Amino acid sequence: VPLEVSGERFAVVYRLTGDAREAQAKARDICVEQTIEFPPELVDDPDILGQVVGRIESLERGADGAYEASVSYAVETAGAELVQLLNVVFGNTSLQPGVRVQRLELPDALLAQFRGPRFGRDGLRERLGAPDRPLLCTALKPMGLSAKALAERAYGFALGGVDLIKDDHGLADQPFAPFRERVARCAEAVERANRLTGGRSLYLPNVSGPADRIVEHARYAKSVGAGGLLIAPGLVGFDTMRRLAEDDALALPVMCHPALLGSFVTNPEAGISHYALFGQLTRLAGADASIFPSYGGRFAFSRAECRSIAAGTAAPMGHLRPSLPAPGGGMSLESVPDMLATYGRDVIFLIGGALHRRGPDTAENARHFRALAESV
Amino acid sequence: VPLEVSGERFAVVYRLTGDAREAQAKARDICVEQTIEFPPELVDDPDILGQVVGRIESLERGADGAYEASVSYAVETAGAELVQLLNVVFGNTSLQPGVRVQRLELPDALLAQFRGPRFGRDGLRERLGAPDRPLLCTALKPMGLSAKALAERAYGFALGGVDLIKDDHGLADQPFAPFRERVARCAEAVERANRLTGGRSLYLPNVSGPADRIVEHARYAKSVGAGGLLIAPGLVGFDTMRRLAEDDALALPVMCHPALLGSFVTNPEAGISHYALFGQLTRLAGADASIFPSYGGRFAFSRAECRSIAAGTAAPMGHLRPSLPAPGGGMSLESVPDMLATYGRDVIFLIGGALHRRGPDTAENARHFRALAESV
Numbered sequence: 001v002p003l004e005v006s007g008e009r010f011a012v013v014y015r016l017t018g019d020a021r022e023a024q025a026k027a028r029d030i031c032v033e034q035t036i037e038f039p040p041e042l043v044d045d046p047d048i049l050g051q052v053v054g055r056i057e058s059l060e061r062g063a064d065g066a067y068e069a070s071v072s073y074a075v076e077t078a079g080a081e082l083v084q085l086l087n088v089v090f091g092n093t094s095l096q097p098g099v100r101v102q103r104l105e106l107p108d109a110l111l112a113q114f115r116g117p118r119f120g121r122d123g124l125r126e127r128l129g130a131p132d133r134p135l136l137c138t139a140l141k142p143m144g145l146s147a148k149a150l151a152e153r154a155y156g157f158a159l160g161g162v163d164l165i166k167d168d169h170g171l172a173d174q175p176f177a178p179f180r181e182r183v184a185r186c187a188e189a190v191e192r193a194n195r196l197t198g199g200r201s202l203y204l205p206n207v208s209g210p211a212d213r214i215v216e217h218a219r220y221a222k223s224v225g226a227g228g229l230l231i232a233p234g235l236v237g238f239d240t241m242r243r244l245a246e247d248d249a250l251a252l253p254v255m256c257h258p259a260l261l262g263s264f265v266t267n268p269e270a271g272i273s274h275y276a277l278f279g280q281l282t283r284l285a286g287a288d289a290s291i292f293p294s295y296g297g298r299f300a301f302s303r304a305e306c307r308s309i310a311a312g313t314a315a316p317m318g319h320l321r322p323s324l325p326a327p328g329g330g331m332s333l334e335s336v337p338d339m340l341a342t343y344g345r346d347v348i349f350l351i352g353g354a355l356h357r358r359g360p361d362t363a364e365n366a367r368h369f370r371a372l373a374e375s376v
Numbered sequence: 377v378p379l380e381v382s383g384e385r386f387a388v389v390y391r392l393t394g395d396a397r398e399a400q401a402k403a404r405d406i407c408v409e410q411t412i413e414f415p416p417e418l419v420d421d422p423d424i425l426g427q428v429v430g431r432i433e434s435l436e437r438g439a440d441g442a443y444e445a446s447v448s449y450a451v452e453t454a455g456a457e458l459v460q461l462l463n464v465v466f467g468n469t470s471l472q473p474g475v476r477v478q479r480l481e482l483p484d485a486l487l488a489q490f491r492g493p494r495f496g497r498d499g500l501r502e503r504l505g506a507p508d509r510p511l512l513c514t515a516l517k518p519m520g521l522s523a524k525a526l527a528e529r530a531y532g533f534a535l536g537g538v539d540l541i542k543d544d545h546g547l548a549d550q551p552f553a554p555f556r557e558r559v560a561r562c563a564e565a566v567e568r569a570n571r572l573t574g575g576r577s578l579y580l581p582n583v584s585g586p587a588d589r590i591v592e593h594a595r596y597a598k599s600v601g602a603g604g605l606l607i608a609p610g611l612v613g614f615d616t617m618r619r620l621a622e623d624d625a626l627a628l629p630v631m632c633h634p635a636l637l638g639s640f641v642t643n644p645e646a647g648i649s650h651y652a653l654f655g656q657l658t659r660l661a662g663a664d665a666s667i668f669p670s671y672g673g674r675f676a677f678s679r680a681e682c683r684s685i686a687a688g689t690a691a692p693m694g695h696l697r698p699s700l701p702a703p704g705g706g707m708s709l710e711s712v713p714d715m716l717a718t719y720g721r722d723v724i725f726l727i728g729g730a731l732h733r734r735g736p737d738t739a740e741n742a743r744h745f746r747a748l749a750e751s752v
Contacts, residue, residue, distance in 0.1 A: 003520060004551040033674070036518030037544055038729045048520035052552075076551055077519065081586050083611045084548035087635055091545065091611070094638030095669050095705075097676050142412030143453065144379060144424035168413055169467065172460035175380040175452055176428075210457050211619040235459045235467070237613030243587040259463055262470030267643035293471050298409070300473050329471075353414045 003047040008109040009072040011057060012089050016067045017098035017269050023067035026099060027056050030071055033092050052077060068102060080113045082239045082285060090272065101272040104280050111318035115246045117288045119253045120321025121314075121346055124288050127227075127253065128163045129200045134336075134345050134373045136161070137255075137289075137326060138366070139352040140186065141168035147177040151185035153362050158193030158201035160366020164289075164348065165190055166230045167206035169257045179209070180220060187225035202227025204255055207244070208235050218244050218252075228253035231287075234260030238285040245286025255326065256287035265305075274305040279312010282323065289324040289348055294339065297330025303342060310343050326350045332357070336372050349373065379423040384485040385448040387433060388465050392443045393474035393645050399443035402475060403432045406447055409468050428453060444478060456489045458615045458661060466648065477648040480656050487694035491622045493664045495629045496697025497690075497722055500664050503603075503629065504539045505576045510712075510721050510749045512537070513631075513665075513702060514742070515728040516562065517544035523553040527561035529738050534569030534577035536742020540665075540724065541566055542606045543582035545633045555585070556596060563601035578603025580631055583620070584611050594620050594628075604629035607663075610636030614661040621662025631702065632663035641681075650681040655688010658699065665700040665724055670715065673706025679718060686719050702726045708733070712748050725749065 014030060016023040031054030032040060043049055057070040078085040090101050117123075125131050138157050140150045150171075157165045165186075173179040183205045190203040207217040207229050214236060218229055229252050233241045245254045258278065264271040272281070274292070282290040290313055293299030295306050306327060314322040325343055328350030336349060351369060358365045390406060392399040407430030408416060419425055433446040454461040466477050493499075501507050514533050516526045526547075533541045541562070549555040559581045566579040583593040583605050590612060594605055605628050609617045621630045634654065640647040648657070650668070658666040666689055669675030671682050682703060690698040701719055704726030712725060727745060734741045 029674070035546065036520060037515075037546060038518035039733070042729065042732050043518055045520065048518060052518070052520035077546075079548040079550040081548055083584055083586060084546075084550075087546060087548070087584070087608070087611055090638075091608070091635035092638075092705075094610070094636050095634060095642070095675050095677075096638065097642050139413075142414035142419055142424060142428070144412060144421065144428035170411065170413060170453075170460075170463060172455040172457055172463070174455040174460075208459055208463075210459060211613060211615040232463070232467070234470070235463055235613065235615075237587060237611065237616060239587040239611075240613060240616075258471060259467035260470050262468075262472065263643070263647040264639045266471070266473050266646040267639070270642040271639040298405070299471050301471075329468075353418065356418050357415070 003051050005051045005074045005076050006109065008075045008107055010075055010107055010110050011070050011072040011105040013102040013105065014069050014071060015100040015102050016069055020067070023059060023069065027059055027069035027071060030054060030093050030099065031056060034088050035073065035077055037092065075107070075110045078110065082114065082242050086238060098269055100268070100270055101276050103273065103276050106317065108318045111320060114284055114320065115286060116283055116317070116320030117286055117323045118245055118251065119288045121324055123321070124253055124324060127200065130163060132345065134340065134376065135163045135324065135348040136369055136373055137164035137166060137348045137350040138162050138355055139166050139168040140171065141352065143168065143170045143174065144176050147182040147185045150177055150182055151189040154186040154203060155189035155193050156362025157366045158190040158199065159197060159363040161197070161199055161370035162201060162366045164202055164204060164228065164255065166204040166255060169206055169230065169232055169259050171206050172209060179217065183221050183226060184224040191225050202253065204228035204230045206230040208232045211236070214240060218250055222250055222252060228255060230255050230257055232257040232259040233282070233285060234258065238281060241287060242285040253288045254286055255289045255291060256282040257291050258293070273308070274301065275308040275312040278309040279315065280317065283313060283317060283320055287323055289326045291326040291328055291350060293329030294327030294331055296335055296338065299329045307342060324348050328352065333369060333372060340376050379427050381427045381450045381452050382485065384451045384483055386451055386483055386486050387446050387448040387481040389478040389481065390445050390447060391476040391478050392445055396443070399435060399445065403435055403445035403447060406430060406469055406475065407432060410464050411449065411453055413468065451483070451486045454486065458490065458618050462614060474645055476646055477652050479649065479652050482693065484694045487696060490660055490696065491662060492659055492693070492696030493662055493699045494621055494627065495664045497700055499697065500629055500700060503576065504578070506539060508721065510716065510752065511539045511700065511724040512745055512749055513540040513542060513724045513726040514538050514731055515542050515544040516547065517728065519544065519546045519550065520552050523558040523561045526553055526558055527565040530562040530579060531565035531569050532738025533742045534566040534575065535573060535739040537573070537575055537746035538577060538742045540578055540580060540604065540631065542580040542631060545582055545606065545608055545635050547582050548585060555593065559597050559602060560600045567601050578629065580604035580606045582606045584608045587612070590616060594626055598626050598628060604631060606631050606633055608633040608635040609661060610634065614657060617663060618661040629664045630662055631665045631667060632658040633667050634669070649684070650677065651684040651688040654685040655691065656693065659689060659693065659696055663699055665702045667702040667704055667726060669705030670703030670707055672711055672714065675705045683718060700724050704728065709745060709748060716752050
């Protein structure tokens with residue numbers, strides 16, 4: 001029986017450490033490890049060797065001295081599933097030192113299997129009634145506040161015109177502010193403020209909870225008026241984000257939070273590039289916006305790495321809509337001009353704690369933030 | 377309103393790079409970043425500062441010159457959920473360079489929220505009728521074979537006495553061997569061989585599929601006679617593994633596969649230690665066995681790292697049963713004596729491709745493998 005393969009292939013560009021001979025050996029190992037994971041000399045089916053095993057399409061030395069290998073795989077190896085696509089891209093090879101996923105090159109035949117961002121840049125801007133200016137986001141915190149106190153903050157932020165008011169990613173279902181109470185109160189508060197201002201602020205609760213309750217969490221959030229969802233795929237899996245983003249009964253904007261994804265990027269010789277992880281993969285999994293720690297804040301991402309993430313949110317990916325980069329992690333109002341120069345206007349400025357430094361009046365602080373974004 | 381905290385705390389030991397001053401600063405940052413993620417000077421509630429923010433319990437210089445900080449958190453910050461526990465342990469800090477999670481120290485009050493391995497070492501041995509000897513595992517592969525051909529291999533392995541016959545982790549729902557057909561055929565084949573031999577081999581299909589189908593996959597597998605489940609938490613999330621392991625309607629042994637988990641361990645100055653990741657965390661998420669690439673094979677884990685994993689599967693964790701280490705990744709029959717010396721008898725020898733090197737008779741190869749394990 002001949003193998004059912006279409007001939008369509010996708011490619012992964014890997015960065016490999018070592019000299020030419022070592023890079024060649026690594027690329028060959030990847031072709032086998034990511035597919036048949038079996039001694040090729042013991043395979044007697046020429047179709048498996050010819051079609052299923054990965055194929056080195058190119059191997060070139062880059063400007064930094066490391067080698068880049070483009071390895072292609074039959075789209076059928078990924079079985080039309082995001083989980084298995086991730087597995088073919090980097091499953092076992094993630095356990096090897098000196099191999100980094102630089103970027104994915106996915107043909108339309110594969111991209112057709114994914115919906116991608118439901119709203120994307122244009123859809124989110126339309127929903128927010130903000131066709132052109134940079135968008136604004138803040139987080140409800142600190143953990144330990146009551147649901148009532150968090151809702152008061154949400155009200156002030158919405159009153160002042162912050163577009164996206166998300167739970168801090170550390171808010172789960174703690175006794176301080178239980179999930180259902182918090183989500184109902186905050187959604188109501190944002191709606192109340194919107195009625196007063198005529199604005200369209202959205203509240204995005206963190207639904208990254210237990211695997212058997214996450215859909216229920218999201219449905220509940222929708223039912224009480226949440227305007228979007230915050231999800232951390234590092235905590236709950238990329239495919240859980242895809243599942244929620246593709247859910248037509250929810251049909252809510254999705255913001256991706258980077259919690260627990262850091263280990264993929266902190267070692268430049270291994271893991272997954274900023275571009276592929278926070279740009280391409282979050283988009284493939286349906287995120288309308290991708291949060292990441294910007295240069296110049298509490299974290300150590302470089303300006304170039306951050307730029308590459310922004311590029312990944314907009315790079316051509318067939319029918320997939322571009323998503324929005326949401327740089328945060330210690331940004332302040334003073335960071336806005338420089339961030340604007342780096343990211344352009346298609347950006348979500350995420351400012352959390354620093355928004356409180358101006359004083360205790362949440363709405364006033366939010367108005368200042370909004371005026372800054374309107375003025376650029 | 378005073379905060380509802382029990383006073384029970386769990387601790388995470390972090391390894392920090394830098395000198396004493398830098399390590400102190402990093403530890404202080406972790407206390408805030410992993411909890412309130414908010415400027416402490418803007419918090420006016422003394423309970424939040426005193427109870428919710430993490431606390432440095434100790435900071436000491438280790439033998440290798442790096443510092444180890446023990447940071448404790450109120451158990452309530454983790455909200456009785458594995459997802460949120462992972463978030464508090466390492467969510468945002470995973471994005472910082474120079475911080476590695478060395479180990480978790482979890483009190484009974486927190487461990488009581490988790491079932492852990494349903495079978496564990498004793499339960500799995502009882503189910504397999506193997507009270508004392510090393511256990512045997514192999515993988516069905518290569519990808520590209522038909523369901524029928526994979527089932528023939530499964531039959532041979534069971535006939536020869538391999539205890540655990542798992543899908544290769546790359547088998548998903550590809551057209552070569554669709555999930556339902558493959559699982560039904562392989563489960564039937566193993567059952568047929570068991571009837572002939574009186575043995576108790578188990579077939580463990582890979583259920584790491586789409587988030588909205590994974591429970592259905594597992595139920596289907598159980599319904600057609602699968603004896604366990606193979607799950608890759610790096611692909612589907614640790615909490616999905618926990619959810620399946622805790623499901624009383626399934627009540628099946630769970631093997632954890634390390635696909636896509638590698639980036640946590642490849643950088644010794646960041647990520648999560650082998651001990652905590654493959655030992656403690658997989659166990660907390662209900663794995664009865666933890667697969668990892670052993671030293672001496674195709675991967676680069678050291679003997680010490682592998683030993684630490686085995687230690688993590690058995691270290692005291694309250695009421696949680698010990699799980700079994702399953703070293704694989706290029707192991708051969710010749711590796712058995714050395715592996716035995718390293719891991720002891722409470723081990724699962726996972727030999728895949730190399731089992732085929734002796735010749736095309738799967739059952740005969742399996743018998744040889746079994747005899748080897750019986751003789752030690």
